[in-house]
Amino acid sequence: MQRKKMSRLIQQTVFVGPSALFFILIVLVPFLLGIYYSFTNWNGVGSSEIKWVGLDNFKQIFMHDTKFRDAFWFTVKFTVLGVVLTNVLGFVLGYLLTKPLKTRNALRTIFFMPNVIGGLLLGFIWQFIFVKGFASVGKATGLSFFSLPWLGTENTAFWAIVIVFVWQTAGYLMVIYISSFNNVPKDILEAAEIDGASRGQVLRSIIIPLVMPAVTVCLFLAISWSFKMFDLNLSLTKGGPFGSTESVAMNIYNEAFANNRLGLGTAKAVIFFAVVAIITSLQVKFTKSKEVEA
Amino acid sequence: MNTASKSRVSTLLIELLLIIVALLFLVPFYFLFVNSVKTFSELLTNSASLPTSFEWSNYTRAWNITKFPTAFGNSLIITVFSNLLLAFFSAMAAYQMVRRDIRFNRILFAVYVAAMVIPFQSIMIPLVKVTSTVGLTDSIPGLIICYLGFGIPLSVFLFHGFIKSIPLEIEEAAVVDGSNVYGVFIRVVFPLLKPIFVTVIILNTLWIWNDYLLPSLILQSPELRTIPIATFAFFGQFTKQWDLALPALVLGILPVIIFFLAMQKYIVEGITQGAVKG
Numbered sequence: 170m171q172r173k174k175m176s177r178l179i180q181q182t183v184f185v186g187p188s189a190l191f192f193i194l195i196v197l198v199p200f201l202l203g204i205y206y207s208f209t210n211w212n213g214v215g216s217s218e219i220k221w222v223g224l225d226n227f228k229q230i231f232m233h234d235t236k237f238r239d240a241f242w243f244t245v246k247f248t249v250l251g252v253v254l255t256n257v258l259g260f261v262l263g264y265l266l267t268k269p270l271k272t273r274n275a276l277r278t279i280f281f282m283p284n285v286i287g288g289l290l291l292g293f294i295w296q297f298i299f300v301k302g303f304a305s306v307g308k309a310t311g312l313s314f315f316s317l318p319w320l321g322t323e324n325t326a327f328w329a330i331v332i333v334f335v336w337q338t339a340g341y342l343m344v345i346y347i348s349s350f351n352n353v354p355k356d357i358l359e360a361a362e363i364d365g366a367s368r369g370q371v372l373r374s375i376i377i378p379l380v381m382p383a384v385t386v387c388l389f390l391a392i393s394w395s396f397k398m399f400d401l402n403l404s405l406t407k408g409g410p411f412g413s414t415e416s417v418a419m420n421i422y423n424e425a426f427a428n429n430r431l432g433l434g435t436a437k438a439v440i441f442f443a444v445v446a447i448i449t450s451l452q453v454k455f456t457k458s459k460e461v462e463a
Numbered sequence: 464m465n466t467a468s469k470s471r472v473s474t475l476l477i478e479l480l481l482i483i484v485a486l487l488f489l490v491p492f493y494f495l496f497v498n499s500v501k502t503f504s505e506l507l508t509n510s511a512s513l514p515t516s517f518e519w520s521n522y523t524r525a526w527n528i529t530k531f532p533t534a535f536g537n538s539l540i541i542t543v544f545s546n547l548l549l550a551f552f553s554a555m556a557a558y559q560m561v562r563r564d565i566r567f568n569r570i571l572f573a574v575y576v577a578a579m580v581i582p583f584q585s586i587m588i589p590l591v592k593v594t595s596t597v598g599l600t601d602s603i604p605g606l607i608i609c610y611l612g613f614g615i616p617l618s619v620f621l622f623h624g625f626i627k628s629i630p631l632e633i634e635e636a637a638v639v640d641g642s643n644v645y646g647v648f649i650r651v652v653f654p655l656l657k658p659i660f661v662t663v664i665i666l667n668t669l670w671i672w673n674d675y676l677l678p679s680l681i682l683q684s685p686e687l688r689t690i691p692i693a694t695f696a697f698f699g700q701f702t703k704q705w706d707l708a709l710p711a712l713v714l715g716i717l718p719v720i721i722f723f724l725a726m727q728k729y730i731v732e733g734i735t736q737g738a739v740k741g
Contacts, residue, residue, distance in 0.1 A: 184559035195612020199589035285723040287673025442585035
């Protein structure tokens, strides 16, 4: 009996141990340390210099740090617009691409392609498009839309990031929506057609309620991508012009690694985590309540 | 017009509309490829037209300056080894957690699920300290260990969902045949996991190959640069030198585009599976 217990323990250690060890070292320990550091004045010099300062960092952030507030506001605006637009486009493309089109597969490939490229490289590619490509299109066509200084003003730089984000992510959501549309039972659709339902009615009363699980997933993905955006932000605008497009992630990065205020940076990181956790769990709870069974 | 031909016309219109949108989606690639072979002055005067001559020397210069083979090799080693270890360790853990439903495993699983919402940026600052304390910085094995830590939650979660659906009878038959639990796992369970392996590996590959922030914090030496880091360093050095930057970007995206076109079926499947389980 003792031997059996022993071998069970060894088995548990061999199977679960390695992954748990990596997870604890790389995620759990830094996470807990981060909560501790957020109450200190750690500035990266040496461990002996770290002093407990209580809630000072949080007071500083909430009362005085206007740049963090701006970054937060930018991220919220970007998230709302980015999430809605990429989901609408992904949904529409997915819906239309379930129809029997000749070029269906090629189209799906094209719409998905931007997504396999990393945000950093995409940002650099689009930097060229906005700076040089749009300018020459504007010169050739005379359309003022293309001649705007896209990355030069606060308003247009904001839209530039939204455009690239939607272009990059809509195809991914399209793939998820397509599989969800394909899972809508054919007999329900046929029954509705026999009953004389119009196409709009079928979409509104049957298809949309039945693809709500996909909406839950797609909203979750889009919210977490846009809220955590860093690479695209870094390579496309670097937060400019005048820091107007600095995301929260970039603000945290700069506070810690450019200003060397690591204590303050981790306090921001803790706030960031809390906000992301609350928003995503509220969203999942909300859309899950709208899901129905066929 | 009867209904059949009416719906044929509307299908045709939808197709036409989608083709136009698809062309718009491809415009950035057109600009990128066309201008990557132009001379600097031609690229400045007109970036929308086709090139008048092909300046392939742009590519040789970009290839040499970014040390493309080194960056490509580093990205490849990191992605391949992280993937193999991640899939192997996650499958083992998920198997044990499903088959031995004890309280410890249930709590650990709940911790993994909760950890999936932690944004990387909210733990990156202490992570730098932890990795330098235990000596994982500026080394490729160190970076791979980081990917193991960050990848474990989602990978375990995906395997967990899949293994739950495998009937126990198959394993019991193997135990009767005299295999021990390790033998059963390697010879019987492992092959059954193939579909979910594909999903996990696809999702992790797209993440690790394109990741910039984590490697930029862990690796310092120029000879350890991955493709995104090499590209970023290159841009810092040659701002606005588009005749060098564009071919460097083409080189940077080419491997992953080729991978995508070759593996498209699996990528689409992997994403769908990952979304359904997630």
